[in-house]
Amino acid sequence: MSNTFARRLLRWFDQHGRTDLPWQHPREAYRVWLSEVMLQQTQVATVVAYFERFVGALPTLRDLAAADEDTVLALWSGLGYYRRARFLHRAAQLCVAQHEGELPRELAALIALPGIGRSTAGAILAQAHGLRFPILDGNVKRVLTRYHGIHGDPGQAAVEKQLWLHAEAHTPSARVADYTQAIMDLGATVCVRSSPRCEACPLAADCVARRDDLTAQLPGRKATKKIPTRATVMLVLRDSHRRVLLERRGPQGVWSGLWSLPEATDPDGAWRLAQQHARIDDAQTLPPFTHVFSHYRLNIEPLLFDRATAQHGIADNPQLRWCSADELNALGLPAPVRTLLLQINDTH
Template sequence: MSQPVKHDFATRLLAWFDRHGRHDLPWQHPRDAYRVWLSEVMLQQTQVSTVIPYFQRFVGALPTLRDLAAAEEDTVLALWSGLGYYRRARFLHRAAQLCVEQHGGELPREFEALAALPGIGRSTAGAILAQAHGLRLPILDGNVKRVLTRHLGIHGHPGQSAIEKELWRHADAYTPTARVADYTQAIMDLGATVCVRSKPKCAECPVAADCVAQRDGLTAQLPSAKPGKTVPTRSTVMLLLRDTGKRVLLERRGPQGVWAGLWSLPEATGTEDAWRKAQQLARIDDAQALVPFVHVFSHYRLQVEPLLFDGATAHRAIADNPALRWCDPGDLAALGLPAPVRTLLLSL
């Protein structure tokens, strides 16, 4: 029996997709540009199972691009809260506003104009145009990189410029001229469900017959890992100032850094600094140390020590500071809060 050749990669993949692919994802019905765009941004560094309820909630509240453009930033961040990487939500919001200002309230169908919008790079633009409009454009998200590096036996970290350039060339060569929307979904599905990071299901793969990694026993080595780097740990004390009405004092974070622009808890560098800052914000009596926890970011670990000041009385100056607000427990759902802060507040 002759071995399949690489030029029928798409044919084999599409035949597998027809039988085993995902056809009932919420952004596929209808598969318009706004819904595809929203799903693609949410799926960056996030799994489908996690994204689905966020997507449904988001489009339930903001069903069109114009609704997103007109929404308050706090509304957008509240709907995004828990997905992480909040910069994605801000880019999404700003891109929608630019579409209203410059493109008649629609995502542009021209690749260059679409890719120029905030948060939409080459792969996301390709995915939107391929899936919503059937245009022949390649994509290269994490799943596709994994499939191609294994299938072609490409060594080197996919994030390196030379490797990524090579992968783009192959991604374009493998993209068919027909059924582009299905092919785009199919190769993402293959990476997400079969050619997974750990213990890929090679026996179920439609293109395993000429996969270099499967042939040479390299599935555990490919894609090549990013050169190792020690992940640092940082520490902070979070101040939970709660008044007699159970309202909690929140502070909006600055425009830069982690959780930029989100409502969070005032922070201090240590216990002594925490008391000093708490006294600047309110009249306090005593403090209770709550259970510390660690929140892991992509580039560091944050060791959090929560300190509860119950029965605090606000200083009048707080009312004049737009970056500070007392928040009732029932109002938390409407605010953009970092997921660990929301969890901490709900635990009270």
Template sequence: MTPFASTLLAWFDHHGRHDLPWQHPRDAYRVWLSEIMLQQTQVVTVIPYFQRFVSQLPTLPDLAAADEDTVLALWSGLGYYRRARFLHRAAQVCVEKHGGELPRDFDALAALPGIGRSTAGAVLAQAYGLRFPILDGNVKRVLTRYHGIAGHPSERDVEKQLWLHAAAHTPGERTADYTQAIMDLGATVCVRTRPLCAMCPMRSDCVAHRDNLTAQLPTPKPGKAIPTRNTTMLILRDTDGRVLLQRRGAQGVWSGLWSLPEADGTDGAWREAQRHARIDDAQALTPFMHVFSHYRLQIQPLLFDGATPAHAIADNADLRWCTLAELPSLGLPAPVRSLLTALPEPTAL
């Protein structure tokens, strides 16, 4: 075991996180689910979603057998919904090809939808104690600072160096604890801004700490302007309080989720609304902004109260009139769910 690993494990025994819900039990399904949820999402946010998910879908075969709406509804609010669809498909592949379990073979595991090298390593290391390195965002930050590696971690040469260091430091004993330890160090001590170097067990050998480079490493990605787009969301509500929902297509953001019909501007919204219902009036609700990783979406909600459905939609699987009570069972984008649950009372007729 390298000095890096032994020092880190000694710190972990006293300061690491030992009571995360996916650690008890620490089986492959729960580790995998947590790893997917934790991609670009903090632990404190993930915990309630994880607990709700496993309470309804406690095993991999349960996940494989669930319909997509159930999976997306459980995921709703976590964002990056492609993760949920990959998770669902990977579970189905495991049932079809691997006896309903995640394979212990690295290549077979990494070939599943949504599972790359680092996630596969995390599952094998934490669930089975196998010696495979990981390189998630927290680990990249720790190793970049410790070894003083300049350049953005996504650059091929930089990433190659980081993988070599990750493999060299990963011990053959207590691999599961080490994997959790290096993630914990990055998440709680070697944080992105204002790292807590005085509390870090690695500070005496850390290049960034020695050379006062913690604010410069990891090297930031060159910034670029984030554009703003505009849309009008149509809230068609009939006299029974049902709202018309539309399933989004396979491409773009929120793909496959139930959302509201959209249009460009008020005139476009009226034309789109008249395709689905007979309407008399519209009420502009408070506009709001939703920020994605690559652009901002300025949303103007337009409420059409007392709408009369223009025709039956039974033959269109991508349209449905829903009551508020039905919303929890559907996968909806978080801002759309919030918008619908905060609607004003229907206008008296």
């Protein structure tokens, strides 16, 4: 094999690669796909428990396709980027309708499914089927920008195009599944963002960043932009049975499709809204807290309306429901809302 890059990487993988990840046993398409989607912008250590719970509840693609959306979102709750779960669900249903209940084995057909881009499609083909397709995720971008000494933000189209060419050139035709895992493992455990362990790297001998002492500069970072702050009042309407009123969020915006607390822009609006849903006597202001998203920070002021009496007609609205603490577990809730409700249940 003239491909010394892949050969060195595979030799390293045989000694130091990760072989105990749950989606490697068995390494089949549905599990690889699920892991890839969960791992989009979420770290391995966080994903493992979610993955095992998810495949425990929905072991096959057909199980996923047949599940209702609340079940899928509940299994996803806490992972974030909930659109990923909705795409996953829809893609599974498309596979049942169009591909005999299996993921297609063609790149274009995979990319045509919602939530699967070129890199995720490549990972599925390479890992599950041993087909020679490159991937280009955050780990591979870091390894390649350093190895080839490529400057600039890897998110820029021109830089990314260059990286795809390198990724393609390095991918071997044998042991593709192991190679794909190997280059991700190298990025995750050796060629890490800060203080990479170059002394342990099989590619160090001809790595440009290593040679020129540029590992701290590469990969280039995009200019940081400051994020705005928004505010909201969250209504905790609780009845005499300690059930809380939840409202399903719409299809647009953050937390789409999740069950959350009714919201108002200010305390006056909160009172008006609360009175539409229930008869109430008093409100208790709870400590405000901040939740940070990637693109803005949200100041949350919780307002507890205890011993509320539901107005008639609420039960007829499918977007509203009174929930006991037990029922919360079966629903997809935003992480800060889940945390808030657990705290209130403990202390009030």
